[in-house]
Amino acid sequence: MIQYRKILELHDEGISLRGIASSTGNSRQKVTEAIQLAEKKGIVCPLDEEMTDLWIEDFLFPEKSLEASGRQIMDFEYLHKELAKPNVTLSLLHYEYEAKSRADKKIPYSYRSFLRHYSRYAEKYKATLRIRRKPGEIMEVDWAGSTAFIIDRDTGEKIKAYIFVATLPCSQISYAEATLSMDLQSWITVHNNAYEYFGGVTQIVVPDNLKASVTKHTFTELILNPTYREMADYYNTIVMPARVRTPKDKASVEGSVGVISTWIIAALRNLHCFNIDELNEEVLRKLNEFNQRPFTRKKGSRFSAFEEEEKFALSPLPASPYKMSEWKSAKVRPDYHISTESMFYSVPYEYISKQVEIRLSDNLVEIYFNHMRIASHKRLYGRFGQLSTVRDHMPDNHKLFVDQTPEAAIEWAEEIGSSTLVVIRYILDTYKTEKQALQSIFSLKKSERSYTKYEIERACKMVIFITKRPSIKSIQTTLKNNKKNDAEQELKRNTESNKNNYGFTRGAAYYGGKTHDE
Known part of the structure; x- marks a missing residue:
């Protein structure tokens, strides 16, 4: 039996390889091999009492105990490393071991013996046994x-x-x-x-x-x-x-x-x-x-x-820890808003009366319908009852109302015509409050539903020709009158056109024929 314990202790004391070989009666090659394997497998001095020469040999050369059986030797280090990989099992490794044994024309161990030998090795020499649990799983x-x-x-x-x-x-x-x-x-x-x-x-x-x-x-x-x-x-x-x-x-x-x-x-x-x-x-x-x-x-x-x-x-950590969000559910109100924690957030008006899911994080409110995000808002804090409304979520008629600003009113008037712009500027300049002026302008803008831009511009032109103090009411009255007059003139033209198209039929006497009286 090689004096493994003495070799390691002499090496720890700083004795040269030549001196160790001379003292133990082993070759320098054998001494070197024992020292290198011990360092690789983590055996360091001072050694425990249980670490006898037999124990150290079994630890450094576990395959020696298997060689006497004449069967294919198992590489325990390889098995232990492979078992750490995802989806690798001992049954797979045993299958590969059997294939290698057949290729080497040697007798393999049965699966039960294979399992027993690995378990004995891992329990004795390794901190973890990987049969039941994989690392990081x-x-x-x-x-x-x-x-x-x-x-x-x-x-x-x-x-x-x-x-x-x-x-x-x-x-x-x-x-x-x-x-x-x-x-x-x-x-x-x-x-x-x-x-x-x-x-x-x-x-x-x-x-x-x-x-x-x-x-x-x-x-x-x-x-x-x-x-x-x-x-x-x-x-x-x-x-x-x-x-x-x-x-x-x-x-x-x-x-x-x-x-x-x-x-x-x-x-x-x-x-x-x-x-x-x-x-x-x-x-x-x-x-x-x-x-x-x-x-x-x-x-x-x-x-x-x-x-x-x-x-x-273990899989690497993300750059920052997970920030918790809270999930709630709510029904979309008729005003196309949902209410959560006494704050109101808009969703597209098509989802009115639908049940939606709400994800609340520190800075964001996200609204989902059938697992699809339909809206997101910056989270509101402070006094209760605040609203966060996105313009694109509104019906068209609500957009008109929300868009009421002096700048928007002037921009609209410029699209209609110069006379309309004069009227709008006059109203903005002369009304006591901006809100009152914008409400009046909004009522004129709604006229676009019934009248063309040409008709609105013509009415404005007629009103400012008559008076230097135009009002929305006078323009609306002019629009109605113009519409009525245009309709009457159209009817008159159609009537005259029909009269001009009528012909006269000459009687039979004109052509020399007999009449009924004759």
Whole structure:
């Protein structure tokens, strides 16, 4: 048996390769190989008592124990790395191993033996076992059953604080945070903070069936809370709630909740904190101690297992954390506005009486119909009853009314003609108030529904020819009279035209024929 332990200890003392080879009776090549493999696999001095020469040989050369069987040797390092990749399973790797064995004309291990040998290797030498959980695949989340508390400085009253726990099953690392509520706002906030603590995002998040995460969950239907679903989309992860009354679906977090209740909540039972930030500082301190506690049956800790074997598999975080939005529903009012939080926002008038969904964020209000966005507004704050109205959402007749400004009135008059412009300028200059002038002009503008631009311009021209103080009423009267006169003249012309077209028929006597009297 090669003296692996002595080789590593002499190397740690700075003895040359030649000196080590001479002292142990091994070749320099063998000494070099043992030292290099030990450095690669993380064996460092001082060595534990259990690290005998046999243990070290088994660790450095696990394939040697398999060579005696005459079967195809398994590359455990390769298997462990491949199992970290998405969708790669031991059954696939065993299939590839069998194909390689046939190509090498060697006997492969059965799937059960293959599985047993890998499990033994991973449990002994690796921080994580990848048969059940892949790195970076799942984050399980829940509220702890036990609560902490903070103290009100004024009354001395103890106020409950709820502990959120998130666990990555592969490395068993956990995150914990105290909140004063278990509402949706707190639920989203602690998820953001958990992702930041882990430095990445898992492929799947497994919550319980809380109202903050699930609206409806039956055997045939799953409806997520809209805000929670939006958060998952933002982080490009998938929400897969645990089945109702099935704690095994998130066994890792269930176990972590119990341990954290002991190592964090119970450990802080005699500590008095006066606000939630103070409490969370203590929770974070205890959490880091918990994650860095050494495993009892293998080397390393939850934190080292995460850093070495899981962190690489997490998806990168977005540039900024998810900003929570709230979803509500409302019916579009007859004035084509929806009401939310005592503010009013317009939608296209075609959606009057329709039921729509409203997404509220800090700065934006978005309105959806059948999952299609139909309007968006800057969110209003301050006094109740404010309106945000988009002109394009109005019917045409409402647009006319809203567009009433002196500039718009003059622009309209210029399109009609010079006489109309004189009338409009006179009204704007002589009326006591601008609002009164604009109302009068608006009534004239409505005349376009019944009269042409030519008729309006002609009426204005006739009125200012008669008087230097034109009024809207006189123009409207002139329009009516002109319309009536034009109709009478048209009828007269048609009548005269018909008379001119009549002919005279000569009787039979004119042509020398007999009349009836004869």
